[in-house]
Amino acid sequence: MKNLTPIIGVLLLVFFGCSKDYPTAPDVQNSSPKNDEQVSLAKEGHDDDLLRVFRTKRSPVIDGKKEERVWSKAQKAKIKHYLQGDGRDKSDLSASFETLWDDTRFYCFVTVRDENLVNIPELDPWLNDGVEVYLDGDNSKNDGWYDGNDEQLRFELWEPPTSWHGNVITDNIIYAYKTTHSGYNLEFSIPLSDLYFVPENWHAFGLEVIINDNDDGDSERDETLAWWTTSLDWWQNPSLWGTAVLRGKPHGHGEDMAETNISKTE
Numbered sequence: 001m002k003n004l005t006p007i008i009g010v011l012l013l014v015f016f017g018c019s020k021d022y023p024t025a026p027d028v029q030n031s032s033p034k035n036d037e038q039v040s041l042a043k044e045g046h047d048d049d050l051l052r053v054f055r056t057k058r059s060p061v062i063d064g065k066k067e068e069r070v071w072s073k074a075q076k077a078k079i080k081h082y083l084q085g086d087g088r089d090k091s092d093l094s095a096s097f098e099t100l101w102d103d104t105r106f107y108c109f110v111t112v113r114d115e116n117l118v119n120i121p122e123l124d125p126w127l128n129d130g131v132e133v134y135l136d137g138d139n140s141k142n143d144g145w146y147d148g149n150d151e152q153l154r155f156e157l158w159e160p161p162t163s164w165h166g167n168v169i170t171d172n173i174i175y176a177y178k179t180t181h182s183g184y185n186l187e188f189s190i191p192l193s194d195l196y197f198v199p200e201n202w203h204a205f206g207l208e209v210i211i212n213d214n215d216d217g218d219s220e221r222d223e224t225l226a227w228w229t230t231s232l233d234w235w236q237n238p239s240l241w242g243t244a245v246l247r248g249k250p251h252g253h254g255e256d257m258a259e260t261n262i263s264k265t266e
């Protein structure tokens with residue numbers, strides 16, 4: 001019999017290389033149009049897939065509590081793609097998020113229903129309860145690779161955020177978790193300059209929000225929930241993320257008037 005060692009070695013390399021973070025899965029493509037094409041459609045009123053990030057005059061207090069007079073101005077996005085788990089029990093895992101911006105910072109408020117909050121230090125961080133936020137500052141949507149303005153931020157429940165590539169400086173992130181009667185809230189803000197955002201209307205950026213759920217404390221996630229993507233490959237492929245656009249900066253009467261009729265729930 002021929003020596004199978006090289007073949008076994010390759011198989012092990014492939015297996016462990018792929019299992020470093022999330023497992024790869026059959027690639028269900030839900031790729032997004034790139035910046036110019038999608039923004040052009042939106043300007044013409046033909047594309048409502050863009051998440052509108054509205055400018056706020058009043059900055060949120062980062063405390064995990066939703067101050068309605070500030071956050072009621074935000075478009076609410078349901079996080080509704082169950083990549084793992086069936087999603088039948090909404091008290092087990094369901095979530096939504098809202099975003100805002102002002103002259104200096106990007107704000108995000110994530111509301112999570114999760115009946116059993118788990119953070120076990122021995123587990124890999126993606127196996128604990130928590131939120132992952134993916135940002136592509138120029139919406140370049142690279143197919144399978146991160147550039148210098150792409151980032152994975154991980155908010156492992158109750159822990160300081162971590163950055164996979166170091167493109168976003170985590171020391172500059174202000175964040176707060178708050179346990180609620182049905183789960184938890186995460187509220188955070190990031191300097192616009194750290195995200196490579198141009199603080200102007202129609203600046204588009206790639207965005208994905210993922211919720212991880214572990215309820216029994218073992219080394220497998222029970223459910224994974226995504227805002228935009230339907231692919232388990234999202235963590236390494238910015239082209240699978242959704243698109244958000246900055247709106248609401250006043251530069252004349254037409255701008256604010258145009259936004260008043262847009263639904264704030266999707």
Ligand SMILES: [Ca+2]
Nearest residue numbers: 061063064065
């Ligand atoms: Ca708050």
Ligand SMILES: [Ca+2]
Nearest residue numbers: 092114115215
């Ligand atoms: Ca749960």
Ligand SMILES: [Ca+2]
Nearest residue numbers: 136138140147
């Ligand atoms: Ca990019």
Ligand SMILES: [Ca+2]
Nearest residue numbers: 114116214215
């Ligand atoms: Ca949980």
